[in-house]
Structure formats: C-alpha cells, structure tokens
Amino acid sequence: MTHTLAIGPYNDDEKQGLTQDLSPIYLDGPSGVAGLDPAQRDAITAVAYKGHHPFGADEMTLLPNIGVIANYGVGYDAIDVAAANERGIKVSNTPGVLNDDVADIAVAMLIMQGREMEQASAWARSGNWAEKGEYRLNRKVSGGRVGIVGLGRIGREIANRLAAFKMDMHYWSRTEKDTPGWTHHSDPVSLASAVDYLIVALVGGPDTENFVSKDVIAALGPRGVVVNISRGSTIDEGALLDALESRAIAGAALDVFQGEPKIDPRFYALDNVVIQPHQGSGTVETRAAMAKLQRDNVLAFLAGDALLTPVN
Amino acid sequence: MTHTLAIGPYNDDEKQGLTQDLSPIYLDGPSGVAGLDPAQRDAITAVAYKGHHPFGADEMTLLPNIGVIANYGVGYDAIDVAAANERGIKVSNTPGVLNDDVADIAVAMLIMQGREMEQASAWARSGNWAEKGEYRLNRKVSGGRVGIVGLGRIGREIANRLAAFKMDMHYWSRTEKDTPGWTHHSDPVSLASAVDYLIVALVGGPDTENFVSKDVIAALGPRGVVVNISRGSTIDEGALLDALESRAIAGAALDVFQGEPKIDPRFYALDNVVIQPHQGSGTVETRAAMAKLQRDNVLAFLAGDALLTPVN
Numbered sequence: 001m002t003h004t005l006a007i008g009p010y011n012d013d014e015k016q017g018l019t020q021d022l023s024p025i026y027l028d029g030p031s032g033v034a035g036l037d038p039a040q041r042d043a044i045t046a047v048a049y050k051g052h053h054p055f056g057a058d059e060m061t062l063l064p065n066i067g068v069i070a071n072y073g074v075g076y077d078a079i080d081v082a083a084a085n086e087r088g089i090k091v092s093n094t095p096g097v098l099n100d101d102v103a104d105i106a107v108a109m110l111i112m113q114g115r116e117m118e119q120a121s122a123w124a125r126s127g128n129w130a131e132k133g134e135y136r137l138n139r140k141v142s143g144g145r146v147g148i149v150g151l152g153r154i155g156r157e158i159a160n161r162l163a164a165f166k167m168d169m170h171y172w173s174r175t176e177k178d179t180p181g182w183t184h185h186s187d188p189v190s191l192a193s194a195v196d197y198l199i200v201a202l203v204g205g206p207d208t209e210n211f212v213s214k215d216v217i218a219a220l221g222p223r224g225v226v227v228n229i230s231r232g233s234t235i236d237e238g239a240l241l242d243a244l245e246s247r248a249i250a251g252a253a254l255d256v257f258q259g260e261p262k263i264d265p266r267f268y269a270l271d272n273v274v275i276q277p278h279q280g281s282g283t284v285e286t287r288a289a290m291a292k293l294q295r296d297n298v299l300a301f302l303a304g305d306a307l308l309t310p311v312n
Numbered sequence: 313m314t315h316t317l318a319i320g321p322y323n324d325d326e327k328q329g330l331t332q333d334l335s336p337i338y339l340d341g342p343s344g345v346a347g348l349d350p351a352q353r354d355a356i357t358a359v360a361y362k363g364h365h366p367f368g369a370d371e372m373t374l375l376p377n378i379g380v381i382a383n384y385g386v387g388y389d390a391i392d393v394a395a396a397n398e399r400g401i402k403v404s405n406t407p408g409v410l411n412d413d414v415a416d417i418a419v420a421m422l423i424m425q426g427r428e429m430e431q432a433s434a435w436a437r438s439g440n441w442a443e444k445g446e447y448r449l450n451r452k453v454s455g456g457r458v459g460i461v462g463l464g465r466i467g468r469e470i471a472n473r474l475a476a477f478k479m480d481m482h483y484w485s486r487t488e489k490d491t492p493g494w495t496h497h498s499d500p501v502s503l504a505s506a507v508d509y510l511i512v513a514l515v516g517g518p519d520t521e522n523f524v525s526k527d528v529i530a531a532l533g534p535r536g537v538v539v540n541i542s543r544g545s546t547i548d549e550g551a552l553l554d555a556l557e558s559r560a561i562a563g564a565a566l567d568v569f570q571g572e573p574k575i576d577p578r579f580y581a582l583d584n585v586v587i588q589p590h591q592g593s594g595t596v597e598t599r600a601a602m603a604k605l606q607r608d609n610v611l612a613f614l615a616g617d618a619l620l621t622p623v624n
Contacts, residue, residue: 100477100478108419108427115416115420117588124575129575130573137594137596140413140596140597163476261442262442276436278446279450283427283450
C-alpha cells in the first residue's frame, strides 16, 4: 500500500525521484484529495506538497493518518500550519538550498531596473542604436542606499552581495542582527526613508500581509525602487501600482505578485518595472536540491527520524 | 582667440560645462578639422576628444600647436598615441570614475544570461506565464567558476563583486597580482579551460586585438559564457559567433562589438546572447564625472600644471 501522496506540478525529473524513493500517488493539486477512495486516504501517512493552492484543515481532515507535510520550497504559506499543529502534523520546507539563486535574481533585477537594461537591449536590437545613437543615460547603482526588509537567510545573502557594490546598507528585522556596520531600523517607514532601494525578503503568510504598506512606499520618495523576491502578499500592491503610475517612486523589480501568474495588467503598461515570472529559485541545480530535500524529509519521517528542516 | 577644440558627440550638459570652462570650437568628429581655417587651427593648443572615430597623425598635423588631447572615456584606442608621442603631445583619459558602472553592468549581464532573465520577462509579459505555467528552469550562477581577462581597475571591481557570489575566481594578467586566493593564469587558454564565465576587461587597441581568440573560446567548452565590457576588438568576433551558433559555448553577454553601433546581424538571430548598446559607463552621475575630469585635464594643461590622469 502506498503511504505517500505527492501533490502539485512536479516536473519529470522530480517525478522520477519521487517514484524511486516513495512510489507515491500523484495529484495535480489539493482539490484532488477528495476524489481518492477512503481506503487510499486512510493509508496515506505523508504528503509531499508543491504549489501555491491552499492546503488546509479540509484536506488534512480527509487524510486522517498523515504525520508530515513536506513542502517543496522555502515559503510554506499555502499550508495551514495552525491546522497542522492542531492535528500533530509536522511540516517541513526546503530552506538554504535556494538562497543563492534568489539573491542572484534580486541583485540582477535591481541593476536591470536602475540601468534600464531591458530598454537598452531593445534599443540595440531594434536598430535604434545604429540609427539614432547612444541609448539614454540612466542611473548609477553602486554606492546607493539599500534597505533589506527581513534579514533572514535570503535577505542576508542579498545583503552580502550588495555590500560588494559599495552600498550603504540598512535593514529592518524584528531583532537587531550581528552585521558589519549595517544600520538596523525597528520601523519599516524609517527604513524606507533612509534608502533608495527597498528589497523585500520577508517570509510570506498572514503575519506579513501588506507589510510594505502605502506609508512605507510613500517614504521611499521619487528616487525609490522596490525589489520583491519574497511573496506578492507582502506588499500593498494597489499602493505600489499607484506610486509607480504617478512616479511617486522611481520603479520596481518584481519576481512575485498578488494573484500570480495572473498578475495585475496595470504592471504591463509601466516602463519602470522589471517583471520576472517567480523564477527566483528556478535553476536546474537548485530545483533538484529542493526536490531531494523534500523527499529526504519524507523519508526521515517514514523512518521515524527527526525532520531535516522542520517548520513547526 | 579660442584655444580649445571640442570634438565629438557631447550632450547638452557636457556642452554647457565645456563652454563655461573652455569656450571651445565644436566639431562633430575629427573629419571636421580639415575644414577649419588655418588661423583657427594654428591657435588651437588643446583638444577635448570624445568618440570612436580615429584621431591620428593627419589630424595632429593639421593642428600643429596642440599640446594635449584629453579623451572622454577610459579607453583611448581611437587616439594614435604613438603619433602623439612623436609630436610631444600629451594624452589623458578618464579612468577610475567609471569603474563601478561598468562592473555593475558586467555582473548584471552575466546573471541575465545564465538566468535567461530577458526571456523570462517576455514569458511573463506575453501571458505565457498565466496560460502555460512556469518559465523553464535555467542555470545557477552563484558558486560558478569565473575568469577575468585583465585584472586592471575595472577587472578588479568586477572580481570584487563576483567574489560575493561565492565564485571560484581565476584571472589572466601579464603579472600576478596580490589577490585573496584567486588563481592566476599566465595563458588565456589555460584560464578559459578552468572556468565557465570568461569576463573580458582588457584595454583596447592593437596590442589586445583578438586576444580572446578562437582557441580561447574553444577552451571554454559547452558550459562557457563570454562577457565583454571592454572593446569589441578584444574578441575574435567571427569565432565567437561560430561558437554561439553551433552551441560550442553556452552563451555571451556583450556591451561592446566590432563595428558598433552597426553590429553583426548574426547576433540578433541568437537566443543565447544578452546585448547592450555600449552603455557600461552610461549613467548621469558617471558621465558628468567623466566630462569634468576631461575638462580638468585640459585646464591643468592650459595652466601649465601636470595632467591629472595622463596616458603617455
């Protein structure tokens, strides 16, 4: 009897690993749980979860014997951890292995926005360079003032990279961290007032919803740029769009959006936004490492060992 | 009588500075020198030069009393320094002030190439993200093997930034430098064999023409990526295009080209090349600093002082 349920859009390499290690039942999404027959559901003791559809109390109730939900990804806001706690279900995620990739994307998006690299590329490719001359001057990035919102594992990787660009480094976090001369702010408005580039590296979920509020965005001012590689939920997106459209801030570079992949079409009309399709961790190397860490958490649970990267 | 000749495509801010400091005669390019009347030419003692058209012995002969050619830009390969030396003419350039900008572009182009960020942007903007799902997985950048060709001022700035991406750092330079654990190679083929990302930061001019040869490119192998922020002349561009088309190497990210701005149309057909329109130093802040340093070199010469940033 199969003990593991693998839920989500796994690619072929990931399915091969899951089948080899766990021989799971596959479902495209959590809505399929109700369609399993009761004997199958009762036999399931572990869930390997991938995706952004909510996995909550209803699904857990349908799977009365699960002891672990192993999430694929560092952000586990799709999983109702409170409901899992009530049922004694352990939750794991895949931290660490994706920090470098997400930090790489954050730094590149920031420079692409300031240096208008997509527009400059289009200028060269359209023939304008040859016909009309140089692309217009843009904005120096190195030496600027950076504020990291959330100095966790990913925020720290971003900060370490940007420090090598001679940035004046600031950060918000609940507690002051041991940092090499970076300035701690206990209030996000204070942070935004002190910097030009605000980089959001928060955990998702209800606690951080709209943490980057209208007031935080306003405090950035006309030279301000918002970079988000965390979750769309962390920013008041309506306020951000208003500020971008009115040029109350200079621009944004976003890998994540509310309601993604169906993002607000107002973003498409803006020439001051770099858009990425939530590909922060989207490398062959890192996704393989994430998939393996997810499976290893399930295997540890099934063997009666402690989870490698527990959440709760 | 006007003593300074300002040659090149100066923008309005630059012209304002030149007029205020030097009240020069303006020419669009060196071909205009012959059109000045002999009395004007004889009165000229200083040239403020900007551009990529050759300024050589013929132009210098037409300006028999010039003592300085102050170049706008760090690369002065348009100026025939040997011809200047024969005539006792001093040449200056504008080093230092543009290093950060050029290094920023180099790092961003490298990540854009590996992470396919232009393609991913197009995937999101076209609606494919919503209709067809995630953009395809691409390639991890952090932790890769980097080779810097030419560890001068700009090469060092690039290397310092990339070291913060946990890269395995290698470099070629004529003499070994004092570096924090980076590996020196005395042969560019050896360097290319040891790395995935080859970043060209050479001085331009005849001494480095095609320095990144067919053999160097071949040594990179199928995971290899060429990044060039120096001069198009430093790479055997035909060999590079062949390697890109046949996938003998993985890709390229280029801010400079042979014959720019009319670049080889073979580049446009490739999906593995990031193209920028020679905008490495193209920020408002840095171009203002370059223009000021150019003028200050002319002013120093006219005052009988030593040049601030002499070339010869």
